[in-house]
Amino acid sequence: MAITSAICSSFKQELLQGKHNFASSGGDTFKLALFDSNANLGAATTDYSTSEEVTNTSGTAYTAGGETLTRSGVGLTGTTAFTDFTDVTYSSASFTANGAMIYNTTTGTASSTTDSVAIIAFGGDKTASNGTFKIEFPANDATAAIIRLA
Amino acid sequence: MSVNSGWGRFTWGQAEWGEDTTLKTGWGAQAWSGDGGWGDLSDQTISLTGVSASFSIGSVDVPDVIITPTSFEITLSQGEAFVPVVLDTTLSATFSVGSLTVNDVTMGLTGQQVTAALGVPVVADMTVGMTGLDLTLSQGTAFAPNETVIISGQEITLTQGTAIGSSSQEADLTGIAATFTLGSITVPNDTVIVSGLSMESQIGSIIGLGGAVANLTGISMTSSVGSLTVEEGLGLTGISFNASLGTITTIPDIAVGLVGQSATFSVGTVNIFAYGNVDPGQNNSYSNVSTGTNNSYSNVATGSNNSYTDVAA
Numbered sequence: 001m002a003i004t005s006a007i008c009s010s011f012k013q014e015l016l017q018g019k020h021n022f023a024s025s026g027g028d029t030f031k032l033a034l035f036d037s038n039a040n041l042g043a044a045t046t047d048y049s050t051s052e053e054v055t056n057t058s059g060t061a062y063t064a065g066g067e068t069l070t071r072s073g074v075g076l077t078g079t080t081a082f083t084d085f086t087d088v089t090y091s092s093a094s095f096t097a098n099g100a101m102i103y104n105t106t107t108g109t110a111s112s113t114t115d116s117v118a119i120i121a122f123g124g125d126k127t128a129s130n131g132t133f134k135i136e137f138p139a140n141d142a143t144a145a146i147i148r149l150a
Numbered sequence: 151m152s153v154n155s156g157w158g159r160f161t162w163g164q165a166e167w168g169e170d171t172t173l174k175t176g177w178g179a180q181a182w183s184g185d186g187g188w189g190d191l192s193d194q195t196i197s198l199t200g201v202s203a204s205f206s207i208g209s210v211d212v213p214d215v216i217i218t219p220t221s222f223e224i225t226l227s228q229g230e231a232f233v234p235v236v237l238d239t240t241l242s243a244t245f246s247v248g249s250l251t252v253n254d255v256t257m258g259l260t261g262q263q264v265t266a267a268l269g270v271p272v273v274a275d276m277t278v279g280m281t282g283l284d285l286t287l288s289q290g291t292a293f294a295p296n297e298t299v300i301i302s303g304q305e306i307t308l309t310q311g312t313a314i315g316s317s318s319q320e321a322d323l324t325g326i327a328a329t330f331t332l333g334s335i336t337v338p339n340d341t342v343i344v345s346g347l348s349m350e351s352q353i354g355s356i357i358g359l360g361g362a363v364a365n366l367t368g369i370s371m372t373s374s375v376g377s378l379t380v381e382e383g384l385g386l387t388g389i390s391f392n393a394s395l396g397t398i399t400t401i402p403d404i405a406v407g408l409v410g411q412s413a414t415f416s417v418g419t420v421n422i423f424a425y426g427n428v429d430p431g432q433n434n435s436y437s438n439v440s441t442g443t444n445n446s447y448s449n450v451a452t453g454s455n456n457s458y459t460d461v462a463a
Contacts (some may be wrong), residue, residue, distance in 0.1 A: 012415065014278075044424075079386075084418075118417050120417065129427060130426070131424065131425035131427055133422075133423070133424050133425075134423040134424075136422070138418040138421075147416075
């Protein structure tokens, strides 16, 4: 079992079908869910699942399904289009995460969808003990944005 | 009972005491207060007033006497009896005819004849459930004995609807097919000009909502020229056909090898900051790290012979 950073293959297909909208205004609703090291996530992942999702060792910082992301919009520099999100912070967090999944809950104007977009591996377990667990997204540009299409 | 002798036979003055001879002269010879004077017994005139007397017949009380007549004979004859009839002309009588209640009566009737006429019924608005009606229209055959007959063409305009693709659905419109058949013409003597068939087709518009992808297929039409059957000799005019061939530029065979376009997705990296609580109860001490230029360091060997010991907590 492992978590591997990748753009989900199903997302590539759905993107050509016009089902995902990352625009800062009027775009779809994307969420970020955290998983432990027992999760098996990668390019073949198609949907969000609660399997191996992070649970709180104490407190209520993390909620199943993850946090709703704030879209940073879609940019284009040269031949590279990109999109990004703002940072996510869990306060008074007590849990261990090994990776995350970005998924769309309003794919194609539908509701309550679970279509996965990207898998992000943290490179190891990251633990917070009644502290702050912060996921800092990269700069929203053609070279560092979380999702880039060149 | 009257007294005829002795005391009391006369009234006072009529005779001398004890005598029974009445006086004719002197006192007492006359009645008291007569018209003649005292001692005057001469004739006297007396005026008499009417004297009236009333008589009444008393009742006679006849005691019952039994009389027994004898030798009586009675002859009786029966007369005629008359009953008087008096007509009262003031009497009037009113007669009224009462009602007649007829109970069930069986009558032997003779044949009756009735003449009846059927009226005109007036039918109000009605809803009539009608069974399906089939209507078949077919164009007849035009016979033109002596004139030029021009059959107008059949025209139909077909418009393809608008496909609206939303969400993840794809809408594929099927084509619209139309078949035209030109009728036959029987022409005995005249020139007949059959007009052509015309058809106009338009491709509809597609409204794409969201990220829908809609592909429009082309519109195809197949037309064929009908046949003309001539049963008699006709004075047909010549048939002309003009065709012009466009300019063709000689183009060598060209093989175009198209290669697909690819795009590369990249996933960025994120920084994770996970903190634990700092225990403020310990006597932690620290010293500033020197930022001077005399710091020296050596690279840590990455070989496999590295050894280390845990730092005491």
